[in-house]
Amino acid sequence: MSVETASEDDNNDPNASPLKHFGREVQLSRERWGKSRAELGKEANCGYSLVAKIETGERVPPRSFAEACDRTFPHSDGRFERLWALVIRYAYPPWFRPYVALEQKANLVRMFNPTLLPGLVQTRAYAEAVLRTGRPTNLQDLVTVRLDRQHILTREEDPARLWLVMNEEALRNSVGDAAVMRAQLNHLRDIAETPRHRVQIVPASKRNVLVVSPFGMLSFVDDADVVHVDGFPRGYVLADPEDVAQARDAYDLLTAMAAPPDETAELINSIVKDCYS
Template sequence: MAAETDGVDLSDPTASALAHFGNEVLLELKRTDTRASELAAVAHCHKTLVSKILAGDRLASRQFAEACDRRFPDAHGRFVRLWRFITREAYPPWFRGYVELEAKATRIRLFNPHLVPGLVQTEAYARAVLATGRPPKLETAVALRMSRQHILDRDEPPQVWVTLDESALRRTAGNAEVMHEQLGRLLTMATTPPHVVQIVPAGHSVYHAGTSPYGVLSFADQPDVVHVDGFPTGYVTCEEAHVAEARSAYDLLTATALGPDDSAVAIESIMKEYT
Protein backbone atom coordinates (compact mmCIF):
# COMPACT_ATOMS: atom_id res chain seq x y z
CA MET A 1 0.00 0.00 0.00
CA ALA A 2 1.75 3.18 -1.17
CA ALA A 3 1.43 6.31 0.94
CA GLU A 4 0.42 9.68 -0.45
CA THR A 5 3.93 10.98 0.20
CA ASP A 6 5.43 9.14 -2.76
CA GLY A 7 7.12 11.52 -5.18
CA VAL A 8 6.73 14.70 -3.13
CA ASP A 9 9.23 16.95 -1.39
CA LEU A 10 8.93 16.01 2.28
CA SER A 11 11.04 19.01 3.28
CA ASP A 12 8.04 21.18 2.36
CA PRO A 13 5.61 21.16 5.32
CA THR A 14 2.70 21.67 2.92
CA ALA A 15 3.73 18.83 0.62
CA SER A 16 1.66 16.16 2.32
CA ALA A 17 -0.46 15.38 5.35
CA LEU A 18 2.47 13.50 6.90
CA ALA A 19 4.81 16.43 6.36
CA HIS A 20 2.25 18.82 7.86
CA PHE A 21 1.84 16.67 10.98
CA GLY A 22 5.61 16.42 11.42
CA ASN A 23 6.00 20.15 11.02
CA GLU A 24 3.31 20.84 13.63
CA VAL A 25 5.13 18.61 16.11
CA LEU A 26 8.42 20.34 15.29
CA LEU A 27 6.88 23.76 15.90
CA GLU A 28 5.67 22.64 19.34
CA LEU A 29 9.09 21.23 20.19
CA LYS A 30 10.68 24.57 19.35
CA ARG A 31 7.97 26.63 21.06
CA THR A 32 8.30 24.68 24.32
CA ASP A 33 12.07 24.14 24.05
CA THR A 34 11.50 20.37 24.18
CA ARG A 35 14.01 17.90 22.84
CA ALA A 36 12.95 15.10 20.53
CA SER A 37 14.33 12.60 23.05
CA GLU A 38 11.96 13.97 25.72
CA LEU A 39 8.97 13.50 23.42
CA ALA A 40 10.22 10.00 22.59
CA ALA A 41 10.22 9.16 26.31
CA VAL A 42 6.64 10.40 26.71
CA ALA A 43 5.53 8.48 23.61
CA HIS A 44 7.46 5.33 24.63
CA CYS A 45 9.24 5.13 21.30
CA HIS A 46 12.76 5.53 19.95
CA LYS A 47 14.15 8.95 19.09
CA THR A 48 14.76 7.71 15.55
CA LEU A 49 11.02 7.23 15.07
CA VAL A 50 10.36 10.78 16.27
CA SER A 51 12.90 12.06 13.74
CA LYS A 52 11.15 10.20 10.91
CA ILE A 53 7.76 11.58 11.96
CA LEU A 54 9.18 15.11 12.10
CA ALA A 55 10.55 14.64 8.58
CA GLY A 56 7.16 13.45 7.29
CA ASP A 57 8.67 10.10 6.45
CA ARG A 58 6.63 7.96 8.86
CA LEU A 59 2.99 7.88 9.82
CA ALA A 60 2.52 8.59 13.52
CA SER A 61 0.41 6.17 15.55
CA ARG A 62 -2.63 7.30 17.49
CA GLN A 63 -0.63 6.64 20.66
CA PHE A 64 2.06 9.06 19.46
CA ALA A 65 -0.56 11.73 18.72
CA GLU A 66 -2.02 11.24 22.21
CA ALA A 67 1.47 11.57 23.69
CA CYS A 68 1.92 14.89 21.84
CA ASP A 69 -1.34 16.18 23.27
CA ARG A 70 -0.18 15.20 26.75
CA ARG A 71 3.23 16.80 26.32
CA PHE A 72 1.77 19.94 24.71
CA PRO A 73 -1.48 20.58 26.63
CA ASP A 74 -1.85 24.01 25.00
CA ALA A 75 -2.56 22.15 21.75
CA HIS A 76 -5.97 21.23 23.21
CA GLY A 77 -6.11 17.84 21.51
CA ARG A 78 -4.94 19.15 18.13
CA PHE A 79 -2.62 16.24 17.42
CA VAL A 80 -5.23 13.51 17.72
CA ARG A 81 -7.49 15.57 15.46
CA LEU A 82 -4.63 15.91 12.96
CA TRP A 83 -3.92 12.19 13.25
CA ARG A 84 -7.44 11.35 12.12
CA PHE A 85 -6.93 13.55 9.09
CA ILE A 86 -3.49 12.30 8.09
CA THR A 87 -4.45 8.64 8.36
CA ARG A 88 -7.39 9.20 6.03
CA GLU A 89 -5.21 11.10 3.55
CA ALA A 90 -2.40 8.54 3.68
CA TYR A 91 -4.60 5.72 2.37
CA PRO A 92 -4.86 5.22 -1.39
CA PRO A 93 -7.88 7.17 -2.69
CA TRP A 94 -9.79 4.00 -3.62
CA PHE A 95 -9.53 2.70 -0.01
CA ARG A 96 -10.43 5.85 1.92
CA GLY A 97 -14.18 5.42 1.54
CA TYR A 98 -14.03 1.91 2.94
CA VAL A 99 -11.99 2.97 5.97
CA GLU A 100 -14.58 5.66 6.77
CA LEU A 101 -17.40 3.12 6.49
CA GLU A 102 -15.49 0.59 8.60
CA ALA A 103 -15.14 3.19 11.36
CA LYS A 104 -18.92 3.80 11.38
CA ALA A 105 -20.05 0.18 11.21
CA THR A 106 -21.79 -1.50 14.12
CA ARG A 107 -21.21 -4.99 12.74
CA ILE A 108 -18.43 -6.19 10.45
CA ARG A 109 -18.59 -9.65 8.89
CA LEU A 110 -15.36 -10.72 7.20
CA PHE A 111 -14.43 -13.73 5.09
CA ASN A 112 -10.94 -14.51 3.88
CA PRO A 113 -9.90 -17.80 2.26
CA HIS A 114 -6.20 -16.91 2.29
CA LEU A 115 -5.14 -14.69 5.22
CA VAL A 116 -6.20 -13.30 8.56
CA PRO A 117 -8.03 -10.03 7.75
CA GLY A 118 -6.16 -6.76 8.26
CA LEU A 119 -8.56 -5.54 10.95
CA VAL A 120 -7.42 -8.30 13.31
CA GLN A 121 -3.79 -8.74 12.25
CA THR A 122 -0.90 -8.33 14.65
CA GLU A 123 1.76 -5.82 13.69
CA ALA A 124 4.33 -8.54 12.96
CA TYR A 125 1.89 -10.53 10.81
CA ALA A 126 0.84 -7.40 8.92
CA ARG A 127 4.49 -6.53 8.28
CA ALA A 128 5.23 -10.03 6.99
CA VAL A 129 2.18 -9.99 4.69
CA LEU A 130 2.73 -6.48 3.37
CA ALA A 131 6.46 -7.05 2.85
CA THR A 132 5.73 -9.66 0.17
CA GLY A 133 4.45 -6.84 -2.04
CA ARG A 134 7.71 -4.89 -1.56
CA PRO A 135 5.99 -1.54 -0.87
CA PRO A 136 8.29 1.50 -1.00
CA LYS A 137 7.17 2.57 2.49
CA LEU A 138 6.58 -0.66 4.37
CA GLU A 139 6.44 0.83 7.88
CA THR A 140 3.90 3.44 6.81
CA ALA A 141 1.76 0.70 5.28
CA VAL A 142 1.97 -1.29 8.53
CA ALA A 143 1.11 1.78 10.63
CA LEU A 144 -1.91 2.48 8.43
CA ARG A 145 -3.19 -1.05 8.85
CA MET A 146 -2.71 -0.89 12.61
CA SER A 147 -4.44 2.50 12.80
CA ARG A 148 -7.70 0.94 11.61
CA GLN A 149 -7.80 -1.24 14.69
CA HIS A 150 -8.47 1.64 17.08
CA ILE A 151 -12.20 1.08 16.45
CA LEU A 152 -11.88 -2.16 18.43
CA ASP A 153 -10.76 -0.20 21.51
CA ARG A 154 -13.85 1.98 21.69
CA ASP A 155 -16.24 1.73 24.63
CA GLU A 156 -18.79 0.30 22.19
CA PRO A 157 -16.78 -1.44 19.46
CA PRO A 158 -18.41 -2.96 16.41
CA GLN A 159 -19.12 -6.66 16.53
CA VAL A 160 -16.53 -8.35 14.34
CA TRP A 161 -17.48 -11.73 12.88
CA VAL A 162 -14.56 -13.43 11.13
CA THR A 163 -14.97 -16.58 9.05
CA LEU A 164 -11.73 -18.11 7.78
CA ASP A 165 -10.79 -21.09 5.71
CA GLU A 166 -8.50 -23.35 7.73
CA SER A 167 -5.79 -22.90 5.10
CA ALA A 168 -5.52 -19.23 6.13
CA LEU A 169 -4.28 -20.37 9.54
CA ARG A 170 -1.75 -22.77 8.03
CA ARG A 171 -0.31 -20.38 5.46
CA THR A 172 2.80 -19.12 7.23
CA ALA A 173 3.43 -15.39 7.16
CA GLY A 174 6.87 -14.50 8.51
CA ASN A 175 7.84 -17.37 10.77
CA ALA A 176 6.45 -19.65 13.46
CA GLU A 177 6.74 -16.97 16.14
CA VAL A 178 4.75 -14.51 14.05
CA MET A 179 2.06 -17.10 13.38
CA HIS A 180 1.87 -18.16 17.03
CA GLU A 181 1.29 -14.55 18.07
CA GLN A 182 -1.28 -14.01 15.31
CA LEU A 183 -3.28 -17.11 16.18
CA GLY A 184 -3.14 -16.03 19.82
CA ARG A 185 -4.75 -12.72 18.82
CA LEU A 186 -7.38 -14.60 16.84
CA LEU A 187 -8.06 -16.95 19.76
CA THR A 188 -8.53 -13.99 22.10
CA MET A 189 -11.06 -12.50 19.71
CA ALA A 190 -12.80 -15.87 19.35
CA THR A 191 -13.36 -16.03 23.10
CA THR A 192 -14.21 -12.36 23.70
CA PRO A 193 -17.83 -11.26 23.17
CA PRO A 194 -19.31 -9.68 21.15
CA HIS A 195 -16.86 -10.95 18.54
CA VAL A 196 -17.16 -14.30 16.75
CA VAL A 197 -14.57 -16.34 14.87
CA GLN A 198 -15.48 -19.42 12.84
CA ILE A 199 -13.17 -21.76 10.96
CA VAL A 200 -14.18 -23.68 7.85
CA PRO A 201 -12.36 -27.04 8.19
CA ALA A 202 -10.06 -28.26 5.44
CA GLY A 203 -11.95 -30.22 2.83
CA HIS A 204 -15.19 -28.23 3.18
CA SER A 205 -16.12 -26.30 0.08
CA VAL A 206 -16.22 -22.50 0.21
CA TYR A 207 -16.47 -22.04 -3.56
CA HIS A 208 -19.89 -20.44 -3.30
CA ALA A 209 -18.25 -17.47 -1.55
CA GLY A 210 -15.77 -16.94 -4.39
CA THR A 211 -12.01 -16.63 -4.17
CA SER A 212 -11.78 -12.96 -3.14
CA PRO A 213 -11.91 -11.84 0.49
CA TYR A 214 -14.97 -9.75 1.24
CA GLY A 215 -16.82 -8.13 4.10
CA VAL A 216 -20.38 -7.08 4.90
CA LEU A 217 -20.66 -3.89 6.94
CA SER A 218 -23.83 -3.09 8.88
CA PHE A 219 -24.80 0.27 10.37
CA ALA A 220 -27.29 1.71 12.83
CA ASP A 221 -28.77 4.19 10.37
CA GLN A 222 -28.07 3.06 6.80
CA PRO A 223 -28.26 -0.09 4.64
CA ASP A 224 -25.50 -2.69 4.57
CA VAL A 225 -22.61 -2.37 2.16
CA VAL A 226 -20.20 -4.96 0.80
CA HIS A 227 -16.46 -4.53 0.34
CA VAL A 228 -14.65 -6.89 -2.02
CA ASP A 229 -10.88 -7.01 -1.66
CA GLY A 230 -9.24 -7.41 -5.05
CA PHE A 231 -6.08 -6.76 -7.01
CA PRO A 232 -4.92 -4.14 -7.75
CA THR A 233 -7.84 -2.39 -6.05
CA GLY A 234 -10.94 -3.40 -4.14
CA TYR A 235 -14.37 -1.86 -4.32
CA VAL A 236 -17.45 -1.11 -2.21
CA THR A 237 -20.98 -1.77 -3.41
CA CYS A 238 -24.35 -0.94 -1.92
CA GLU A 239 -26.34 -2.52 -4.77
CA GLU A 240 -29.21 -4.26 -3.03
CA ALA A 241 -28.90 -7.45 -5.08
CA HIS A 242 -25.14 -7.67 -4.48
CA VAL A 243 -25.53 -7.07 -0.75
CA ALA A 244 -28.25 -9.72 -0.48
CA GLU A 245 -26.07 -12.21 -2.37
CA ALA A 246 -23.10 -11.49 -0.10
CA ARG A 247 -25.20 -11.93 3.06
CA SER A 248 -26.60 -15.22 1.76
CA ALA A 249 -23.09 -16.47 0.91
CA TYR A 250 -21.89 -15.49 4.38
CA ASP A 251 -24.78 -17.35 6.01
CA LEU A 252 -23.78 -20.47 4.10
CA LEU A 253 -20.17 -20.02 5.19
CA THR A 254 -21.13 -19.86 8.86
CA ALA A 255 -23.35 -22.92 8.42
CA THR A 256 -20.42 -24.81 6.86
CA ALA A 257 -17.91 -23.67 9.46
CA LEU A 258 -17.27 -25.05 12.91
CA GLY A 259 -19.27 -23.44 15.70
CA PRO A 260 -17.60 -20.65 17.70
CA ASP A 261 -16.48 -22.93 20.57
CA ASP A 262 -15.16 -25.65 18.25
CA SER A 263 -13.45 -22.99 16.15
CA ALA A 264 -11.62 -21.72 19.22
CA VAL A 265 -10.43 -25.27 19.91
CA ALA A 266 -9.26 -25.60 16.29
CA ILE A 267 -7.34 -22.30 16.47
CA GLU A 268 -5.66 -23.35 19.70
CA SER A 269 -4.71 -26.72 18.19
CA ILE A 270 -3.14 -25.16 15.09
CA MET A 271 -1.48 -22.54 17.28
CA LYS A 272 0.42 -25.31 19.10
CA GLU A 273 1.89 -26.42 15.79
CA TYR A 274 3.72 -23.08 15.64
CA THR A 275 5.20 -23.36 19.13
Protein backbone atom coordinates in the same frame (compact mmCIF):
# COMPACT_ATOMS: atom_id res chain seq x y z
CA MET B 1 -1.55 -0.13 -0.75
CA SER B 2 0.68 2.93 -0.86
CA VAL B 3 0.98 5.90 1.44
CA GLU B 4 0.76 9.28 -0.26
CA THR B 5 3.62 11.66 0.44
CA ALA B 6 4.77 14.94 -0.98
CA SER B 7 6.75 15.08 -4.19
CA GLU B 8 10.49 15.67 -4.07
CA ASP B 9 9.96 19.30 -5.13
CA ASP B 10 7.81 19.87 -2.01
CA ASN B 11 10.15 18.31 0.53
CA ASN B 12 10.75 21.61 2.29
CA ASP B 13 7.14 22.83 2.17
CA PRO B 14 5.34 22.08 5.47
CA ASN B 15 1.98 22.52 3.72
CA ALA B 16 2.73 20.09 0.89
CA SER B 17 0.76 17.30 2.56
CA PRO B 18 -1.08 16.57 5.82
CA LEU B 19 1.90 14.43 6.84
CA LYS B 20 4.35 17.31 6.33
CA HIS B 21 2.05 19.73 8.15
CA PHE B 22 1.66 17.42 11.14
CA GLY B 23 5.43 16.99 11.40
CA ARG B 24 6.05 20.73 11.25
CA GLU B 25 3.47 21.39 13.98
CA VAL B 26 5.12 18.77 16.20
CA GLN B 27 8.52 20.37 15.69
CA LEU B 28 7.22 23.89 16.39
CA SER B 29 5.49 22.80 19.60
CA ARG B 30 8.45 20.75 20.76
CA GLU B 31 10.84 23.66 20.29
CA ARG B 32 8.40 26.15 21.82
CA TRP B 33 8.15 24.11 25.02
CA GLY B 34 11.84 23.26 25.16
CA LYS B 35 11.55 19.53 24.59
CA SER B 36 14.25 17.49 22.91
CA ARG B 37 13.40 14.78 20.40
CA ALA B 38 14.63 12.22 22.90
CA GLU B 39 12.31 13.60 25.60
CA LEU B 40 9.32 13.57 23.26
CA GLY B 41 10.24 10.05 22.18
CA LYS B 42 10.20 8.93 25.81
CA GLU B 43 6.75 10.45 26.29
CA ALA B 44 5.50 8.74 23.12
CA ASN B 45 7.23 5.42 23.85
CA CYS B 46 9.36 5.61 20.71
CA GLY B 47 12.92 6.49 19.75
CA TYR B 48 14.65 9.70 18.72
CA SER B 49 14.86 8.48 15.12
CA LEU B 50 11.09 8.04 14.75
CA VAL B 51 10.43 11.51 16.20
CA ALA B 52 12.89 12.98 13.69
CA LYS B 53 11.24 11.17 10.76
CA ILE B 54 7.77 12.23 11.85
CA GLU B 55 8.87 15.86 12.12
CA THR B 56 10.30 15.78 8.59
CA GLY B 57 7.24 14.05 7.17
CA GLU B 58 9.04 10.80 6.40
CA ARG B 59 6.92 8.54 8.61
CA VAL B 60 3.24 8.25 9.38
CA PRO B 61 2.78 8.70 13.15
CA PRO B 62 0.78 6.13 15.08
CA ARG B 63 -2.31 7.31 16.93
CA SER B 64 -0.43 6.95 20.23
CA PHE B 65 2.14 9.53 19.09
CA ALA B 66 -0.54 12.16 18.50
CA GLU B 67 -2.06 11.37 21.90
CA ALA B 68 1.38 11.77 23.50
CA CYS B 69 1.83 15.17 21.85
CA ASP B 70 -1.49 16.38 23.26
CA ARG B 71 -0.44 15.19 26.73
CA THR B 72 3.05 16.67 26.49
CA PHE B 73 2.43 20.09 24.96
CA PRO B 74 0.34 22.46 27.14
CA HIS B 75 -2.90 23.92 25.74
CA SER B 76 -3.06 21.45 22.84
CA ASP B 77 -6.72 20.64 23.55
CA GLY B 78 -6.66 17.59 21.29
CA ARG B 79 -5.13 19.49 18.35
CA PHE B 80 -2.65 16.78 17.42
CA GLU B 81 -5.26 14.04 17.45
CA ARG B 82 -7.39 16.17 15.13
CA LEU B 83 -4.43 16.76 12.81
CA TRP B 84 -3.56 13.07 12.98
CA ALA B 85 -7.05 12.10 11.77
CA LEU B 86 -6.36 14.03 8.56
CA VAL B 87 -2.91 12.48 8.22
CA ILE B 88 -4.22 8.94 8.54
CA ARG B 89 -7.06 9.60 6.08
CA TYR B 90 -4.61 10.61 3.37
CA ALA B 91 -2.24 7.78 4.26
CA TYR B 92 -4.57 5.43 2.36
CA PRO B 93 -4.69 5.39 -1.44
CA PRO B 94 -7.67 7.30 -2.87
CA TRP B 95 -9.58 4.17 -3.90
CA PHE B 96 -9.46 2.75 -0.35
CA ARG B 97 -10.46 5.89 1.57
CA PRO B 98 -14.24 5.56 1.05
CA TYR B 99 -14.17 2.04 2.48
CA VAL B 100 -12.11 3.05 5.52
CA ALA B 101 -14.50 5.94 6.21
CA LEU B 102 -17.43 3.52 6.11
CA GLU B 103 -15.61 0.95 8.24
CA GLN B 104 -15.04 3.54 10.95
CA LYS B 105 -18.80 4.17 11.18
CA ALA B 106 -19.88 0.52 11.13
CA ASN B 107 -21.33 -1.16 14.20
CA LEU B 108 -20.94 -4.67 12.73
CA VAL B 109 -18.21 -5.92 10.40
CA ARG B 110 -18.65 -9.32 8.77
CA MET B 111 -15.71 -10.73 6.83
CA PHE B 112 -14.79 -13.89 4.97
CA ASN B 113 -11.16 -14.72 4.20
CA PRO B 114 -10.07 -17.91 2.46
CA THR B 115 -6.26 -17.90 2.73
CA LEU B 116 -5.01 -15.07 4.99
CA LEU B 117 -6.15 -13.45 8.22
CA PRO B 118 -7.66 -10.01 7.53
CA GLY B 119 -6.02 -6.76 8.54
CA LEU B 120 -8.51 -6.13 11.36
CA VAL B 121 -7.08 -9.05 13.36
CA GLN B 122 -3.44 -9.07 12.26
CA THR B 123 -0.60 -8.69 14.74
CA ARG B 124 2.20 -6.29 13.87
CA ALA B 125 4.62 -9.10 13.00
CA TYR B 126 2.06 -10.89 10.82
CA ALA B 127 1.15 -7.63 9.03
CA GLU B 128 4.82 -6.89 8.40
CA ALA B 129 5.35 -10.35 6.94
CA VAL B 130 2.31 -10.04 4.66
CA LEU B 131 3.10 -6.53 3.46
CA ARG B 132 6.82 -7.23 3.02
CA THR B 133 6.05 -9.63 0.18
CA GLY B 134 5.14 -6.63 -2.00
CA ARG B 135 8.62 -5.17 -1.37
CA PRO B 136 7.33 -1.69 -0.45
CA THR B 137 9.74 1.12 0.35
CA ASN B 138 7.46 2.36 3.16
CA LEU B 139 6.75 -0.88 5.00
CA GLN B 140 6.41 0.62 8.48
CA ASP B 141 3.95 3.27 7.28
CA LEU B 142 1.81 0.57 5.69
CA VAL B 143 1.87 -1.43 8.92
CA THR B 144 0.95 1.66 10.96
CA VAL B 145 -2.14 2.49 8.93
CA ARG B 146 -3.25 -1.15 8.76
CA LEU B 147 -3.05 -1.63 12.52
CA ASP B 148 -4.82 1.65 13.16
CA ARG B 149 -7.96 0.29 11.48
CA GLN B 150 -8.25 -2.14 14.39
CA HIS B 151 -9.14 0.78 16.65
CA ILE B 152 -12.81 0.35 15.67
CA LEU B 153 -12.86 -2.89 17.69
CA THR B 154 -11.42 -1.38 20.89
CA ARG B 155 -12.60 2.24 20.94
CA GLU B 156 -14.32 3.32 24.16
CA GLU B 157 -17.49 4.56 22.48
CA ASP B 158 -19.56 2.02 20.54
CA PRO B 159 -16.83 -0.46 19.52
CA ALA B 160 -17.72 -2.39 16.40
CA ARG B 161 -18.60 -6.08 16.56
CA LEU B 162 -16.67 -8.46 14.33
CA TRP B 163 -17.99 -11.65 12.75
CA LEU B 164 -15.17 -13.43 10.94
CA VAL B 165 -15.40 -16.61 8.89
CA MET B 166 -12.22 -18.19 7.50
CA ASN B 167 -11.17 -21.35 5.76
CA GLU B 168 -8.98 -23.54 7.94
CA GLU B 169 -6.31 -23.01 5.28
CA ALA B 170 -5.91 -19.42 6.44
CA LEU B 171 -4.72 -20.66 9.84
CA ARG B 172 -2.36 -23.22 8.34
CA ASN B 173 -0.97 -20.89 5.67
CA SER B 174 2.34 -19.98 7.32
CA VAL B 175 3.19 -16.27 7.22
CA GLY B 176 6.58 -15.48 8.72
CA ASP B 177 8.11 -18.02 11.08
CA ALA B 178 6.52 -20.27 13.69
CA ALA B 179 6.78 -17.60 16.40
CA VAL B 180 4.88 -15.11 14.24
CA MET B 181 2.13 -17.65 13.60
CA ARG B 182 1.85 -18.69 17.26
CA ALA B 183 1.42 -15.10 18.34
CA GLN B 184 -1.03 -14.42 15.54
CA LEU B 185 -3.22 -17.44 16.23
CA ASN B 186 -3.17 -16.78 19.97
CA HIS B 187 -4.38 -13.25 19.21
CA LEU B 188 -7.11 -14.64 16.96
CA ARG B 189 -8.17 -17.03 19.75
CA ASP B 190 -8.45 -14.10 22.17
CA ILE B 191 -10.73 -12.31 19.71
CA ALA B 192 -12.79 -15.47 19.24
CA GLU B 193 -13.28 -15.67 23.01
CA THR B 194 -14.34 -12.02 23.30
CA PRO B 195 -18.12 -12.16 23.88
CA ARG B 196 -19.13 -9.50 21.37
CA HIS B 197 -17.15 -11.06 18.50
CA ARG B 198 -17.66 -14.26 16.51
CA VAL B 199 -14.94 -16.26 14.74
CA GLN B 200 -15.84 -19.36 12.76
CA ILE B 201 -13.59 -21.74 10.84
CA VAL B 202 -14.65 -23.71 7.77
CA PRO B 203 -12.92 -27.10 8.30
CA ALA B 204 -10.61 -28.27 5.53
CA SER B 205 -12.80 -31.37 5.18
CA LYS B 206 -15.69 -29.21 3.92
CA ARG B 207 -13.83 -28.17 0.73
CA ASN B 208 -15.32 -24.70 0.54
CA VAL B 209 -15.86 -23.82 -3.13
CA LEU B 210 -18.82 -21.52 -2.48
CA VAL B 211 -16.65 -18.39 -2.22
CA VAL B 212 -13.01 -18.23 -3.29
CA SER B 213 -12.20 -14.53 -2.77
CA PRO B 214 -12.30 -12.39 0.37
CA PHE B 215 -15.29 -10.13 0.93
CA GLY B 216 -17.04 -8.41 3.78
CA MET B 217 -20.17 -6.53 4.79
CA LEU B 218 -20.51 -3.41 6.89
CA SER B 219 -23.68 -2.75 8.89
CA PHE B 220 -24.70 0.57 10.43
CA VAL B 221 -27.20 1.79 13.01
CA ASP B 222 -29.07 4.11 10.65
CA ASP B 223 -28.00 3.13 7.14
CA ALA B 224 -28.13 0.24 4.69
CA ASP B 225 -25.46 -2.45 4.56
CA VAL B 226 -22.64 -2.24 2.03
CA VAL B 227 -20.34 -4.93 0.66
CA HIS B 228 -16.58 -4.71 0.15
CA VAL B 229 -14.95 -7.11 -2.29
CA ASP B 230 -11.19 -7.50 -1.96
CA GLY B 231 -9.23 -7.93 -5.13
CA PHE B 232 -6.14 -7.15 -7.13
CA PRO B 233 -4.99 -4.50 -7.76
CA ARG B 234 -7.77 -2.87 -5.74
CA GLY B 235 -11.02 -3.65 -3.98
CA TYR B 236 -14.40 -2.02 -4.46
CA VAL B 237 -17.57 -1.20 -2.50
CA LEU B 238 -21.04 -2.37 -3.58
CA ALA B 239 -24.22 -0.71 -2.29
CA ASP B 240 -26.82 -2.04 -4.73
CA PRO B 241 -29.50 -3.90 -2.72
CA GLU B 242 -29.30 -6.95 -5.00
CA ASP B 243 -25.53 -7.21 -4.55
CA VAL B 244 -25.88 -6.82 -0.78
CA ALA B 245 -28.61 -9.47 -0.65
CA GLN B 246 -26.46 -11.89 -2.65
CA ALA B 247 -23.49 -11.29 -0.35
CA ARG B 248 -25.64 -11.73 2.75
CA ASP B 249 -26.96 -15.04 1.41
CA ALA B 250 -23.43 -16.26 0.67
CA TYR B 251 -22.27 -15.25 4.13
CA ASP B 252 -25.17 -17.09 5.75
CA LEU B 253 -24.19 -20.23 3.84
CA LEU B 254 -20.57 -19.85 4.93
CA THR B 255 -21.54 -19.55 8.60
CA ALA B 256 -23.69 -22.68 8.23
CA MET B 257 -20.77 -24.52 6.62
CA ALA B 258 -18.30 -23.42 9.32
CA ALA B 259 -17.82 -25.02 12.72
CA PRO B 260 -19.75 -23.33 15.56
CA PRO B 261 -18.06 -20.35 17.26
CA ASP B 262 -17.64 -22.24 20.55
CA GLU B 263 -15.35 -24.75 18.78
CA THR B 264 -12.99 -22.11 17.38
CA ALA B 265 -10.61 -21.79 20.32
CA GLU B 266 -10.08 -25.55 20.51
CA LEU B 267 -9.41 -25.74 16.77
CA ILE B 268 -6.91 -22.86 16.95
CA ASN B 269 -5.08 -24.55 19.85
CA SER B 270 -4.91 -27.77 17.86
CA ILE B 271 -3.43 -26.04 14.81
CA VAL B 272 -0.87 -24.20 16.94
CA LYS B 273 0.21 -27.49 18.48
CA ASP B 274 0.30 -29.38 15.16
CA CYS B 275 1.95 -26.71 12.99
CA TYR B 276 3.74 -24.09 15.07
CA SER B 277 4.94 -25.62 18.33
